Amino acid sequence: MRREWALAWALGCSQDPAVAVTDGAVGDAQDAPSGPTVQCPAPLGAPRERAPPRPSGHPLDDALRLNHLQAKATHNSYHLRSRFAVPEWDYAHAPLTTQLESQGVRGIELDPHWNVDCGRFEVYHVLRFDEETTCRLFTECLEEVRRWSDAHPGHHPLFIQLEPKDGDATTEARLLALEREALSVFPRALVLTPDEVRGTSQTLREAVLSRGWPTLGAARGRVLFYLNDSGAPRAAYTRGGTSLDGRLFFAEASSVEAPYAAVLILNGQVRERDAITAAVRQGFLVRTFAETSLAAGRGGDRTGLESALSGGAHIVSTDFAAPEAPGGYVVEIPGGTPSRCNPVSAPSGCTSLAVEDPSRLGR
DSSP, rough: OOHHHHHHHHHHSSSSHHHHHHHTSOGGGGGSOOOOOOOOOOOOOOOOOOOOOOOOOOOTTTOOGGEEEEEEEEETTOOOSSSOGGGGGGGOOOOOHHHHHHHEEEEEEEEEEEEETTEEEEEEBBBBTTTOOOOOBBHHHHHHHHHHHOOOOOOOOEEHHHHHHHOOOOOHHHHHHHHHHHOOOOOOOOHHHHHHHHTTTSSSSHHHTOOOOOOHHHHOOOOOEOOOOOOOHHHHTTTTTTTOOOOOOOBBSTTTSSSSHHHOOOOOOTTHHHHHHHHHHHOEEEESSSSSSSSHHHTOOOHHHHHHHTTTTTTEEEEEEEEETTOOOOOTTTTTSSSEEEETOTTTOOOOHHOGGGGSSSO
């Protein structure tokens, strides 16, 4: 677990109004600015439908599958620098459209928080202390992704990681409310769901191990949501770790033996490299970090990045989608356009342009 997560828990969840960081970066919580405010939005509407897709022209769409690629993602993709001098929060991302359009990002992470007054989800990091965000409402963030996707329907599937920040209070009903908000932006036809992958198999895990993931041709122009949680929210959403039948989102699997196992989050890209490679070879989708720490990335240390890439993680998440200074550290997928063939799982004959060709993204 990164220190920032422990710090976020301490600042965001402590009942003590005088929680402080030892270096004095954060003082009395009662004196902290409250962060951006949001007017309660209009009720959820029906999502825009999209015309039936035309063939994208990618030459291997019937042969390559979703788990044959490797893509760049961003960590806390909405995040802007905190007003507080906390080193772990000292990073900023461009708006989601910029990430998708010009930074080669194909995976994003959003942290939904329930606004009890509005009955809607907001996206930010830590209440009161680290709320700066490029898109405050969950649906606002998704609308930005949807607009880019509509304009570029030939993209390979976009990965959307959701880390609910309501802790143990996140019930099944609350997660179903999150589903409803997602479906108000993306109709189910544009979402790659656990049921679609499971098909006629008894469990999702069985389908992944035997039949595998859908082809890129069947998945282009769509999104795949997955929950990043290992506690009560996951237990509620997976019905006690038994299944994702009927659900919209995949869930971070507790192990490769879980019946709902399809997506794994293994963030120890160096320590867990062998586990990452083994899971990729079995057919699971794996997400990991590119940097061993924010400071390591800022110092140009590529150890974590090289391990994540060579280990075969499909979704390589970074705080450095663009360099902070000319010539500075930045994550790129080597030879990607912007993604590439997975070095562990892709079949021979795969090319980056077959995964995603910039000239074939439009209508």
